[in-house]
Amino acid sequence: MRPIPESKLEAAVLATSELKEAHGAPIHMGDPGLLGIQDLSKPDYGDPVHLHPGDxxxxxxxxxxxxxAVINSRAPLAFTHSPGCMFITDLKNDNIRSLRGGPQVHCISQDPLHFxxxxxxxxxKIKTLETLIGVDPGxxxxxxxxxxxxxLRACLAMSHAHSVLITTGFPTHFTYEPPEENDGPPGALAIAAILQALGKEVAIVTxxxxxxxxxKIIEEAVQLGILKKSIPLLSYQRESADSxxxxxCDNGRPRFDHLIAIERAGMAADGNYYNARKVNIKHLVDPIDELFLAAQTIxxxxxxxxGDGGNELGMGKVKDAVKKHIKNGDVIACDVEADFTVVAxxxxxGGYAIACALYILRTCETHDRYLRRAVGFPQLPQSVAWLPALPSVSKEEKLLKSLVRLGVRSGKTASLExxxxxxxxxxxxxxxIEKLLQEVQQ
Known part of the structure; x- marks a missing residue:
C-alpha cells in the first residue's frame, strides 16, 4: 500500500499499468476494509506507511x-527479493504495448470510499452509448x-456488485387492468439477463x-431465451419504521450491493406519485422508494x-431541472435521489445501454484485471458466453408481443400495439437496439 493524493490517482495508475512484468497497475484504490484489511498500521511485512489528509x-x-510461495515449496535455490531490497535484472520494458489512451479512474462510492x-x-464506447440514448424523440x-x-459510473458500480435488486413498474393507465405501461419491464429484463450471464445474483421487487x-413476464422471458433461468420476484410493504x-439487510449485512430502478413510479415532494399528466396514482404504488432511501444509510x-421524464424513482438528483424544463415538473418531479441517474x-x-455497457466493461482488459484484483486468469474468453445475453431486435420484438398479449399498454397512447x-x-x-449493439461489437 502507498498513499496517493486523490488528484494523482489516475497518474499513478497510468505510470504503473505498463510495467506488467513488475507490480503492474493497482489492484484496489480506496477503503482497505474492502480487501479485508482492518488496520493499516499493522502491515504483514515492513513498517507502516502513514497517510496524510487527502491521501x-x-x-x-x-x-x-x-x-x-517459494519458501513453502522448499525450493533448493531461488533468486528473489525481500521487502525494501529489490531484485534487479537486465530485462527491459521497451516492448510493452501502450494502452490506448491509458486507464481512467472513477469514484463509484463514498462510503466506503472506492475507485x-x-x-x-x-x-x-460507453460515453457513445450514453449519447445514443440521450435523444428526445418524445x-x-x-x-x-x-x-x-x-x-459509466453506474455500470462500474454494478460491475463490482455481487447481488443486484431491480425494480420497475409504472401504473400510468389507472383506468385499465393491468395499469402498467410497457416501458420498464423490457429494460429491467435486459439488465437482469446480462447480470445473470456475469454470474451475479439478481432479483426483482415490484x-x-x-x-x-x-x-408471467419473467416466465415469458425465460421461454424466449432472454433470461437463462427464472429470477426471484419480491414485494415490499411498510410495516414499521425499519421495514x-x-x-x-440480513443479520446486519446487506442482501444487495446495488439497487436499480427503471421506469418505476417515484414519490414526489408531497408524498404522492404522479403520471406525466399530473394524475395521482399513489393508490397503485407500493413504497419501494423507501428501499432507496434506506440504501443511502447502508x-x-x-x-x-x-428514467425518461423526471417522475421516476431515482430522478431526485435532477429534480430542479425537471421542475424547470419538464411539463408539470413542479408537481410530478420525483424527490428521491439515486447515486447515479441515467436519463434516456x-x-x-437506458436498460439496453446498461446491459451493453456492462458487457463492454467485462471485456475490457484493464477493468477485468482490476475487478479480479489481478488474481487468476483473465475472464475475457467468456465474452462468447456473455454476448448472447445482450438484447437483440428479435428478442425484444417477441417480448413486446408477449406484453401486448398480457394487456400491457404503450405509455403515451394506452395502445395495445x-x-x-x-x-x-x-x-x-x-x-x-441495432445502434447500441453496433457500438458494442466495434
Missing amino acids: IPVFWACGVTGVE SVVSAEAAE ERGITHLLRQGEL DQRAMDLHK ALKFL PGVTTTGV GVSNW MEVDGLPFYNTHSLM
Whole structure:
C-alpha cells in the first residue's frame, strides 16, 4: 500500500499499468476494509506507511506473495527479493504495448470510499452509448436532465456488485387492468439477463398487486431465451419504521450491493406519485422508494435510477431541472435521489445501454484485471458466453408481443400495439437496439 493524493490517482495508475512484468497497475484504490484489511498500521511485512489528509490508500500486487510461495515449496535455490531490497535484472520494458489512451479512474462510492478503473477506449464506447440514448424523440425536454458520465459510473458500480435488486413498474393507465405501461419491464429484463450471464445474483421487487403480471413476464422471458433461468420476484410493504432496513439487510449485512430502478413510479415532494399528466396514482404504488432511501444509510450499497421524464424513482438528483424544463415538473418531479441517474429518451433504452455497457466493461482488459484484483486468469474468453445475453431486435420484438398479449399498454397512447411510449417498435426502438449493439461489437 502507498498513499496517493486523490488528484494523482489516475497518474499513478497510468505510470504503473505498463510495467506488467513488475507490480503492474493497482489492484484496489480506496477503503482497505474492502480487501479485508482492518488496520493499516499493522502491515504483514515492513513498517507502516502513514497517510496524510487527502491521501487515498492504493494497493499493488506484491512480490512478497511469490516469496511466500517459494519458501513453502522448499525450493533448493531461488533468486528473489525481500521487502525494501529489490531484485534487479537486465530485462527491459521497451516492448510493452501502450494502452490506448491509458486507464481512467472513477469514484463509484463514498462510503466506503472506492475507485474503479477502465480503459479510455471502453469509457469512450460507453460515453457513445450514453449519447445514443440521450435523444428526445418524445420532445419532453429530457436533454436538460442529462448528466454526462452517469452511465459509466453506474455500470462500474454494478460491475463490482455481487447481488443486484431491480425494480420497475409504472401504473400510468389507472383506468385499465393491468395499469402498467410497457416501458420498464423490457429494460429491467435486459439488465437482469446480462447480470445473470456475469454470474451475479439478481432479483426483482415490484408492487404486490402486480406480482402475478410480473411473474408471467419473467416466465415469458425465460421461454424466449432472454433470461437463462427464472429470477426471484419480491414485494415490499411498510410495516414499521425499519421495514426497509430489514428488507435490505440480513443479520446486519446487506442482501444487495446495488439497487436499480427503471421506469418505476417515484414519490414526489408531497408524498404522492404522479403520471406525466399530473394524475395521482399513489393508490397503485407500493413504497419501494423507501428501499432507496434506506440504501443511502447502508455503507457499500449504491443505487441507480433510470428514467425518461423526471417522475421516476431515482430522478431526485435532477429534480430542479425537471421542475424547470419538464411539463408539470413542479408537481410530478420525483424527490428521491439515486447515486447515479441515467436519463434516456425511452427508459427501456437506458436498460439496453446498461446491459451493453456492462458487457463492454467485462471485456475490457484493464477493468477485468482490476475487478479480479489481478488474481487468476483473465475472464475475457467468456465474452462468447456473455454476448448472447445482450438484447437483440428479435428478442425484444417477441417480448413486446408477449406484453401486448398480457394487456400491457404503450405509455403515451394506452395502445395495445407494437409501440412503446407512442413510438413504433419497428424503425424506432429496433433501430436504437441495432445502434447500441453496433457500438458494442466495434
